[in-house]
Amino acid sequence: MWIQITEALLKERDKQAKWNGIPLLLQKLYENSHPNSDFSQCQSILKEISPLLSMEAMAFVTEDRKAAQESTFPNTYTFDLFGGVDLLVEILMRPTLITQKKKPKISDDLIKDCLSILYNTCICEMIQLEDIPNLASLVSSFDQQQLANFCRILAVTISELETGSDDKHTLLAKNAQQKKNLGPSRAEVNQATLLNIPGFVERLCKLATRKVSETTGTSNFLQELEEWYTWLDNALVLDALMRVANEEAEQSSTGQFPASAAGQHSPQHVVHKMIAEFKLIPGLNNLFDKLIWRKHSASALVLRGHNQNCDCSPDITLKIQFLRLLQSFSDHHENKYLLLNSQELNELSAISLKANIPEVDAVVNTDRFWQARAVESFLRGATSYADQMFLLKRGLLEQILYCIVDSECKSRDVLQSYFDLLGELMKFNIDAFKRFNKYINTDEKFQIFLNQINSSLVDSNMLVRCITLSLDRFENQSDIKVAEVLSECRLLSYMSQMSMRMSFLFRLINIIHVQTLTQENVSCLNTSLVILMLARRKDKLPFYLHTLQEMEYTEKYPGFILNNFHSLLRFWQQHYLNKDKDSTCLENSSCISFTYWKETVSILLSPDQTSPCAIVSYIDEAYMDIDRDFTEE
Known part of the structure; x- marks a missing residue:
């Protein structure tokens, strides 16, 4: 295609058609991304293309989005017309499509730029996976590394545009938009297309639990770098799984998810049932027990843009995706206890039997944030005394209070995750309030705790709700133990x-x-x-x-x-x-x-x-x- 159109002709036609130089930039990108290229020039070319597309994407999602939706997106259209999407997908997949033993590595920055442009393209005109010929056979033929790279592309084809779920996007506007959307979105159709590929979810589960050799004392920088790439690949696979699982479950609640995604079955829990069937969580637990939660390695491998004192490690991305998947699984799967091993299940059962209590009906870093979110999702739902005691016995309440009070955490997002988790952990549980009072044992500590709550009620209101509900229940009970805690607990006395x-x-x-x-x-x-x-x-x-x-x-x-x-x-x-x-x-x-x-x-x-x-x-x-x-x- 590029050989048939001369540069002079492109320049002349560009002026008349107002293509903003996109065809010429794509021609340069094509010439600098051939199989034997080192991709060194690609990034500078992408930096020129990116603003042309991001401006249109921005227009789509800002206050002018109504007018933008009624018009065309000339830059995005031109980019796709001249094969820009196909070329970027080819660049992302190229290292895995080459048969040579020494395959070229694409820098993280180049990958990020490619995905950013693809994402902006998808905002205006979503790529449709069902239009790709023989997609099922193509994906089935991928080896592990090719499948991992394919997950990079999936991220931008199965994600809904986030304006509808963004915190700054009001529920009023969201409700109005939902009334206008009659059929399934392209992202939903893409999710259905993926779920219809035989064995797709099973392969992702197996790929996500690939073993990486334990780092030995004699490991060198290059060995750890190789492991880093494997962690990033695994994280991408987990991200793809999580996106399909989350979107599928959320959309099913509105009844809009394409029926083909689940065949004759209800689509509500299809992916999470597959995750359980293919033993993804136990596989990840084994992997993480052996390697992931270790101390940071001795080598000085630091993420770009971070310093030696930053609380990051090469496997932090995989940690976060693992915790996000746990959160999703706990939220959507009917049997969250599949997350526990046999010993933990026995312990939980013993707590429940001993208590004889019926079930009631219906320090800042990203790592800690997602840990709190994952555990909070496990507890969320009908309150379970046994679940709460299982976690209380492990000192979880004291750890949360340490982060809120002793470290005086200032991050709103992290504080909210702590408050939400604390609320689920303490709700209706008199033992939890007793533990709280034992830890918050001075007026000074209690005042710090109240200051944290009052600093942002948007973040702490779920905890306020928990305390209010618990107080109401305790006041209606005649148990002596409850009466003692009611009279002694600073928090309950305050709310009373x-x-x-x-x-x-x-x-x-x-x-x-x-x-x-x-x-x-x-x-x-x-x-x-x-x-x-x-x-x-x-x-x-x-x-x-x-x-x-x-x-x-x-x-x-x-x-x-x-x-x-x-x-x-x-x-x-x-x-x-x-x-x-x-x-x-x-x-x-x-x-x-x-x-x-x-x-x-x-x-x-x-x-x-x-x-x-x-x-x-x-x-x-x-x-x-x-x-x-x-x-x-």
Whole structure:
């Protein structure tokens, strides 16, 4: 193709067609990426191409996205028309397609640039895997290394554009977008295409658990570098598995996932069942027990852009993907205990039998963040005393408190993961509160803990919810042990004060608004509802609403909080009433039936201004502003 079109002709046509030099750049890239090339010039060429495509991708996902979607993307179209996508895929796959023993290595930066351009291309015009001829036979013919490289490309073809799940993208806009999307997205179709390849998930499971030789004392830099590349390959495979598993499970909840992905079976748990069947988790556990959690190696191998003191190691990427996969598996698979070995299962069973308690119905680094997330997902769901004690016996609560209090962690993301995990670990568990009080044994420590909670309620509100729910349950029990902990525990005594609960309620409502609700902060609304549902159970709902009204006047903002809360609850009805998955999460997190959630919201939104439980009864007519339309077009 490039031989038939001269450079002079390309330049002349480029001016007329306004191709912005993309065909010429692709011609240079082609010439500098032949089989015997060292790829040294490729990166500078890609640096010229990248801005041309990223600008269009940016236009697609910014506030101007509506106008952008209605127009074409000339640079992206030109890039694809002149074989740019095919060329980048070929570059990524080339090291594994060459039969020579000494295969060329592509630098991490070059790989990153290739994938970045492919991703921007996919934003505007997603690559369709089903259009690739003989895809199943091609993938089946790949050896291990070729399959690992193929996973690099999968990452950009099975990922949904992240504007819909981004924390900055509001739920209001997300709901409006979902109403417009009638059929499955290209990413969903690509996921289905992959799942239809016979043995694909099984091969990924086997590839992800490839053994790497233990590093010996005589290892040299080159040997460790080879291992590093293997870890990165394994991480890519895990990433591909996780993306297929996560997207498949999430989309199935909306009923939009292509039926072909699962044949005659429900697609909801297809991938996670395959992961269990092919023993991915035990295989990874064996691999990690032997190698991954070792101390950093003696050699000075440091990631680009990091220094010797950075808490990173060559295998950090694989660690994170492993923990993300554990989180996904715990979230979606019906039998999370497949994660445990026989000895751990026996221990869990013994705890459960000894306790004879029925199940209740329904320091900063990235590594620690994902550890907390993975364990929190394991605990999430119907509260299990045995699961909690299994982890409490291993000192998990003390480790979390050390990170929150003694190290005074400042990272919001990491703090949120600690608070969420602490909430799941302590919920309804009197032993956990006793352990908490033993560790937080001074007023100074307790004040640091409260400061961390109050520093960002968006991050800590799930823990506030846990403490509130637990206190309510403990107060209704007659057990002597429970009574002792209630009287001694600083945390429970603090939350038992009405003024503290009202302070949390006021602030939770005040920090969110319908127009700014996201997947990250909507939990604040649900936590405020939990506080009011517990008040309703004790016939104290009118008192709470009246106190909110008084607090408004004290703050010199009459009507502001209650009008805002009224709008938030109207949105809550719109957002939750037709979402089974969300309602299940609400029930599991609170042990309060979804029917009671719905009833409480309806009572609060009653238009009857004589009702003592209706919000409108506590807003003076002069400040009433409850009918504002918040629908986002």
